[in-house]
Amino acid sequence: MTLKETLASAYVVGRRDFTATVFSKTFLFFLVGPLIPLLFGFLFGGLGARAERNEAPPTVAVIAAPAEFALLDTARKRFAPLEEGRPMVLLKQVAPAGDTAAQRNRLLAAEEEKVLGVLEGGLKAPHFTGAVNADGRTVKQIALFVDEAQRLERGTPAASSGPPVRISLTDRSGGSLAFARTITARAGQFLVFFLTVFLAGMLLSQLIEEKSNKVIEVLAAAVPVDSIFVGKLFAMLAMSLLGISVWLTAGAIGAAFFLDQGLGSLPPPAVGWPVFLALGFLYYTTNYLLIGAVFLGIGAQASTVREVQTLSMPVTMAQVLLFGFATLGVGDPTSAEAIGAAVFPLSSPYAMIARAAEDGTLWPHLAALAWQLLWVVIIVRFSARLFRRSVLKSGPAFRWPWQKRAAA
Incomplete structure (x- = not known):
């Protein structure tokens, strides 16, 4: 049999199989089947993204005097451009009230406060307590805020230690x-x-x-x-x-x-x-x-x-x-x-x-x-x-x- 006859026979067999498959009831389920998880993926993906945007960032209570808290808050604002869509830790001032340990335990146990941790001891002896990972984002951010606030307190902030960095942008690099x-x-x-x-x-x-x-x-x-x-x-x-x-x-x-x-x-x-x-x-x-x-x-x-x-x-x-x-x-x-x-x-x-x-x-x-x-x-x-x-x-x-x- 010649190549032309072989291809013609293949076309007849293929047309029969294609028609029998596509025009069957099961083919509709074949088409709709993958669309169901796709639909739910888009739906819950959109809802999840919206919920993530609406989710409040973690809050840390700071037991400190107003002057020390102002330094910490200024330090936090300096790092704010690095948030990149994930909000940084919020700082909430709490005035010292007698027994600091009891006040810390009360803040951590209070469900209405919804604080992730407590920072106490001021800038001289900072001490953070909270239910977080020791190497996680919260601990690293708190350490950065304290370090920057200590620089501000000494009057030698990193921002004024030298000339600003010149930045030149390119479309791409190798x-x-x-x-x-x-x-x-x-x-x-x-x-x-x-x-x-x-x-x-x-x-x-x-x-x-x-x-x-x-x-x-x-x-x-x-x-x-x-x-x-x-x-x-x-x-x-x-x-x-x-x-x-x-x-x-x-x-x-x-x-x-x-x-x-x-x-x-x-x-x-x-x-x-x-x-x-x-x-x-x-x-x-x-x-x-x-x-x-x-x-x-x-x-x-x-x-x-x-x-x-x-x-x-x-x-x-x-x-x-x-x-x-x-x-x-x-x-x-x-x-x-x-x-x-x-x-x-x-x-x-x-x-x-x-x-x-x-x-x-x-x-x-x-x-x-x-x-x-x-x-x-x-x-x-x-x-x-x-x-x-x-x-x-x-x-x-x-x-x-x-x-x-x-x-x-």
């Missing part, structure tokens, strides 16, 4: 740009990995129904086994792309409604956003075809749903190992790890999407895409041959190399 692109590279890798793990696993059970009701013999007699594999592989790819488009649309709408500042933006990749997004789509496609072809070949050997469920754990762990191997080269696209991950076909999409974020050269991506598609053809042909000989019993029995040596 270090900051490289680090930012590393973040984008890892984000691209994770997105391709997550979508593939979430969607490609269904290919393990694609041939179970046909094998259980003996339809596979009729189908294999009508069209080549290669066409069956190619048709099912591309049908599931089209179904996954349809699902992703629905989820991305719903995610964008949810972000607009529930998040005040949207999803934010990642640092720009080396090839630019339009090319990076196009390469992301292409590498997801080739990654799905590569992993899916392997899964289809493995799942074709299973006879029952139980066997497919048994296979799901090792194949998922194999994907995790491939992803981990590809992450070794992030940050240095010319390293041996990065080149090795790009050459190995099953990790190549992960490595190359990271390279697109860190290196602006385009020709390696053309070579990588051709290399990955070549391996898709090889894996499909091998899986179809294995299925034909081991399941359909058509042609000589398939033997592994060590089985051939044992037979000889």
